[in-house]
Structure formats: structure tokens, C-alpha cells
Amino acid sequence: MLLTKYFSWRITPMNTNTNSSRLDKPTIEYIKSLARQKHVEYRKLNDVISTQIFNILELNSKVLYYPLEDNDVWGFCDTISGQTFVCINTSISYDKQVFAAAHELYHLWFDKENEVLLSSALEEIEGQDTISLNELKANRFAAEFLVEENLLRQEMTLYSLNKDSLDIDNILKLADIFLVPYKTMVKRLREIEIINDNKYVKLISYPKSEIEIWRKRLGLRLPDVDNFIKLDNLINRAMELYEQKLITLDKLEYILSFAKLTPDQLGVEQPPKFIPPTDIELQAILEE
Numbered sequence: 001m002l003l004t005k006y007f008s009w010r011i012t013p014m015n016t017n018t019n020s021s022r023l024d025k026p027t028i029e030y031i032k033s034l035a036r037q038k039h040v041e042y043r044k045l046n047d048v049i050s051t052q053i054f055n056i057l058e059l060n061s062k063v064l065y066y067p068l069e070d071n072d073v074w075g076f077c078d079t080i081s082g083q084t085f086v087c088i089n090t091s092i093s094y095d096k097q098v099f100a101a102a103h104e105l106y107h108l109w110f111d112k113e114n115e116v117l118l119s120s121a122l123e124e125i126e127g128q129d130t131i132s133l134n135e136l137k138a139n140r141f142a143a144e145f146l147v148e149e150n151l152l153r154q155e156m157t158l159y160s161l162n163k164d165s166l167d168i169d170n171i172l173k174l175a176d177i178f179l180v181p182y183k184t185m186v187k188r189l190r191e192i193e194i195i196n197d198n199k200y201v202k203l204i205s206y207p208k209s210e211i212e213i214w215r216k217r218l219g220l221r222l223p224d225v226d227n228f229i230k231l232d233n234l235i236n237r238a239m240e241l242y243e244q245k246l247i248t249l250d251k252l253e254y255i256l257s258f259a260k261l262t263p264d265q266l267g268v269e270q271p272p273k274f275i276p277p278t279d280i281e282l283q284a285i286l287e288e
Contacts, residue, residue: 023136031137034110035144049146050179053101057086060108067091067227075100077107084108090228095181102142111138140191147178147188156194163194168206168214176220182211229259239266 023031039045042056049056057063061077062085070089074096077086086104088097111134131139155177156162161170166189168182175185183204190200238255241247247255249271252263264270277285 023133023140027137028140031140032144034106035141035148038105038109038145039148045148046151048151048178049102051098053098053105053146054088057088057101057105057108060105061086062232063088063230064232065090065228065230067229075104077104085232090226093181093225095175095179095184098146098179099142099181099184102146103138105145106138106141107134110141143180143184143188143191146180147185149192152178152188152192163199166195166199166203168203168211169218171203172211172214172218172220182206231259235259235261235266239268242268 036045044052054063062083064085064087066087066089068087068089068091071092073089074092075086075088077084079085086101086108088100088104090097092100152174155174159170159173161174171185171189172182175182178185180188186195186200186203189195189203190197195203235256238247238252242249242252249263249268252268256262256266
């Protein structure tokens with residue numbers, strides 16, 4: 001499809017400045033203050049954000065939700081003709097979409113450079129010069145914004161969890177509450193010093209297959225891939241134009257095809273098909 005080709009063309013990392021070390025303490029404290037500022041602004045200090053992140057994102061940018069062909073890409077933001085937009089890849093699991101939305105909000109609010117969030121950026125492998133400083137900042141902001149420290153500690157108290165009882169099962173439960181990826185929760189627990197480096201290495205090393213087995217054992221909902229398509233306000237605007245007779249049905253069908261929709265799915269009645277007159281009817285007309 002046209003949009004898929006377009007997105008594939010745009011998906012190239014735009015910032016190659018890398019930094020091998022963790023963020024320094026002053027930078028972390030600054031990012032914490034930014035996250036708290038936004039918690040206050042959007043009245044989310046005492047609220048698990050979860051899927052509300054998409055509403056916040058849509059208040060700040062045009063957002064395209066589309067299943068991209070490359071699942072290594074979680075999302076990206078770009079500016080075309082002065083208009084900023086964010087794309088969220090809906091062919092990845094829902095928890096990753098949540099993290100991608102928060103990550104891109106950092107770029108919208110605090111870093112005007114266009115960036116692409118790749119799955120490798122979440123790994124942040126220690127000692128490797130693979131992640132740009134801006135991406136490290138965006139990752140930390142996303143974690144601070146989605147998993148606020150006091151709320152995380154409250155949830156741990158509620159479920160009688162402590163640093164000694166934290167293993168893959170309880171971390172999955174916490175990740176499920178905040179709707180973030182398992183690795184995001186593991187990193188967050190180390191960031192706020194609930195787990196030490198040794199335990200972090202153990203927990204972060206669980207293979208994906210074992211994590212999925214534990215999800216099923218615990219009866220947790222799997223973050224399904226939904227391949228959802230939403231092209232900002234394009235569909236509603238196209239319907240309004242059609243209802244005002246400003247575009248034809250053919251043009252409406254073309255626009256709806258981007259979202260894999262058809263007019264009848266939106267309650268648009270197809271005009272009756274032309275049925276040519278029979279020979280008898282033609283003869284009767286000619287005889288009149």
C-alpha cells in the first residue's frame with residue numbers, strides 16, 4: 001500500500017550521535033522534573049497512565065496508527081511542510097505501543113529532532129555505543145512518565161511485594177498493571193534502586209519464550225497485536241466531505257481504503273446499480 005511504502009521510506013535513524021555511558025545524575029534529575037511537570041499538567045500524579053498515553057499524544061500531535069512492515073520499528077515522529085506527526089506501529093504488541101507513545105512525547109515536548117524508535121533502543125546494552133543520547137533521554141522520560149516511582153511503590157505495597165520477592169512472575173504482574181514491556185519494568189525497578197545490578201542481570205536475561213509461558217501461567221492478558229489503523233481525523237473528515245457532496249463516492253472509497261474500510265462499513269448506502277433496459281423495454285420506448 002502507498003502508506004506502507006511511504007513509512008518504509010521515512011524509517012531511517014536520523015541521529016547517530018551515541019553515548020556509551022548511562023545518563024549522569026544531573027540529567028536524570030532533570031528528566032524526572034520534566035516528567036513530574038507533565039504529570040501535574042495533565043493531572044496524572046496519582047493515576048496509572050496506561051492507555052491514556054494515546055489521548056495525551058493526540059492532544060499534542062497528529063497521530064497515525066498503522067501496521068508497519070518492520071516490527072523493529074516501534075514508532076517515529078517527523079515534520080512535513082511544517083506539520084508534526086507521530087506514527088505508532090500497531091503491528092507490535094500493545095505494551096510496546098504504549099511505551100512508543102510516551103517515548104515520542106519526549107521528542108515532541110523537549111527534543112525537536114525527528115527520531116525513530118527501534119526495538120534495539122530499548123535494550124540499552126551496557127558498554128555499547130549503539131544508543132544516541134537523545135534516545136536514552138527519551139527512554140528514561142517514558143519510564144518516568146508511565147511508571148511514576150511513588151505509584152510503583154504503592155502498587156508493590158498493595159500486593160505485598162518487596163525486593164526479595166521480585167522475580168519474573170511478580171514483575172510481569174507489575175508490567176501488566178502499568179501496561180509496559182517486561183524489560184521496561186525490570187529497568188525501572190533498577191532505576192529506583194529496588195533491585196541491584198546482579199538481580200537486574202538475572203531478570204533481564206529471561207528469554208522471550210519463558211516470559212510468554214509465565215504470562216499464560218499467571219493468566220495475564222497478552223499484549224495482543226491489533227494491526228489497528230487510524231489516520232488522525234482523515235476518515236471522519238472524508239465522511240463529512242462526502243455527506244456535503246464535496247467528494248464523490250469513488251474518492252471516498254479511495255480514502256477509506258487507506259484504513260482498510262469500505263463505505264458500507266460506515267453506513268454509506270451504495271447507489272443502485274444501473275440496469276440497462278431489456279430489448280422489449282427498448283422497443284416500447286422507440287414505439288412511443
